[in-house]
Amino acid sequence: MATFTSSLPDNLLDKLSALAKELKLPKNRLIENALEIYLEQIEKASYIKSYQQAAADDDILLVAEEGMQDYFSALNNAETK
Numbered sequence: 001m002a003t004f005t006s007s008l009p010d011n012l013l014d015k016l017s018a019l020a021k022e023l024k025l026p027k028n029r030l031i032e033n034a035l036e037i038y039l040e041q042i043e044k045a046s047y048i049k050s051y052q053q054a055a056a057d058d059d060i061l062l063v064a065e066e067g068m069q070d071y072f073s074a075l076n077n078a079e080t081k
Helices: 008-022 027-055 056-080
Strands: none
Touching: 008 027, 008 056
16 A cells, blocks of 8 residues: 655644544545545546536437447347247
């Protein structure tokens, strides 16, 4: 595991210390957990943004619709066999 050193504003460090004490967790574990959650949220927001952009793109929608037509045709062919 790598070591990372950072500075925090006093008020944020005070909040971190109080919560770590309340949860009976080391401060580094609390920071690690919080950072994991934050990075996951950023990744989800990125996916949402890309889907919103795709939904506004007529070419992408056309390709998706054509793909769905091919998929339904394949399902219908499989049912008749």
